Amino acid sequence: MAITISDVAQEAGVSISTVSKVLNGWTTISPATKERVQAAIQKLNYTPNARAVNFARQNTMNIVFLTALTQNEAYKNPHMFDIMCGVQNALAETSYSMTLVDTSQENHPGETVTRVISQKCADAIVVHGSAISEETAELLIKEKYPHIVIGHPSFSNQLCWIDTNHTLAGEFAAEHMISCGYTDTSFIGGKRTDTISVQRQKGFLGLMHKYGYQVSEDHILYTDSSIAESFQAALSLLESSHRPRAIICENNMIALGVSKAIEKSGLRVPEDIAFLTFDVYPYSAIIDPKPTVIDINMYDMGRQAGMMILHKLAHPDLQIQSFTTLPLLIQGETTQIIRSSPVSSSSHQL
Incomplete structure (x- = not known):
């Protein structure tokens, strides 16, 4: 039978709320009480429920990746998956997890974001450009919900976004x-x-x-x-x-x-x-x-988006609107130098 927080409270001779406060790092609990609770946890080999701890802390340790997922999306929008993997890579270095949420079945624009916010199932949202709309933008700004949009929105906005130039x-x-x-x-x-x-x-x-x-x-x-x-x-x-x-x-x-x-x-x-x-x-x-290819590292762009959303969570008032990830020329076999010209391939000022 699984050990519960009630068992720990009984073993330590304290209330359940006191055990919860110790688990969540409350500074109002005396050192002696903390020691008794920690000793009971070790004796009973109790493992706190992560979701319960996060609920008590008023966070979920979850980031939603919001995008449109229609049939054959991998072929129509292949870069999205590189971006998503980059975001996950950045989050993997922390305690945050990522949940993929689809907007393609919405009955009206913005309903998915409304559900995420109202259900409090995530601490922040990364919005892929395929899922952004003026209605979604209005909701995120109105609720002051931590977010980062991948891709410069085509309409006037106060959103936090990153894009490649x-x-x-x-x-x-x-x-x-x-x-x-x-x-x-x-x-x-x-x-x-x-x-x-x-x-x-x-x-x-x-x-x-x-x-x-x-x-x-x-x-x-x-x-x-x-x-x-x-x-x-x-x-x-x-x-x-x-x-x-x-x-x-x-x-x-x-x-x-x-x-x-x-x-x-x-x-x-x-x-x-x-x-x-x-x-x-x-x-x-x-x-x-x-x-010959002019390439954009979409994985790196996703990773930067992940780091930015973590930075945004730590600094809620931070406004992010920037271009990131510079293009890279990869020389192939379909171009070659045929004569000198007034510009060299290394002359571009970055």
Whole structure:
């Protein structure tokens, strides 16, 4: 039969509430009483119920990771899992656990956050960008609930958030192309409403303009990020009278379509046409030849989010709004230096 807190109280000759106070570190209990209670705990080999102790302390030692989990989410949103693993890694160094909570079945925006807050099942929430809405943001701010949002929300807000600087990643891509001598470069992105794609395109165009290279409108293409649509977009570029010397692919799926279009056109990479993509994961490993990549370490970003939420718990008034995790160029076989240029790959000021 399991030993209970009542057994410890009886053995020590004190009340149950006194044992509870000793377990929770109350300073109002005399040293002699603490010793009797500790002796009873050791004698009976009593193990306190962690949940009961946390309840008495008014915390759960649990962090909720809030995200949308629809079917095939691993393929549609692969970076989320790297981020989630990074958060868990940071929490694993403490006594905190993490609970994954899905928002995809909500009847109305914000109901999941309302439930988490009202049930007091977590001390804080890490919100993935797929789960943030204006209603959720309003609840978190109104309740002053400890949180960190992964990804800069697209609406005006007072939330705590971290993000990677996708505009800077676009600049890195443009800088690499110029340093190789590819000044006639095209950009194939996602939808016009895709925030990350828009930011990467903005960085690319901005740096090209800075060095005096104009990118024609017919070299900026938008797709639904599918292989099929990216293939057709790239094919139209490659068969045009003004074929670009290089292509920047906003994500791996687009890069797959571009790679297939280049193969169909019978062009050599990188001799006839060069290209690069963003993000190592999930498809760059199956693209042949091995692509040059502008990568963002999403695991590190998740780890930083985990550390920030712990910092936020220790300092509730702390406001966090920052970009983190710098892009990294990984040289592959799809770009090469063809002539000198006014910018070198090491010139970017970080």
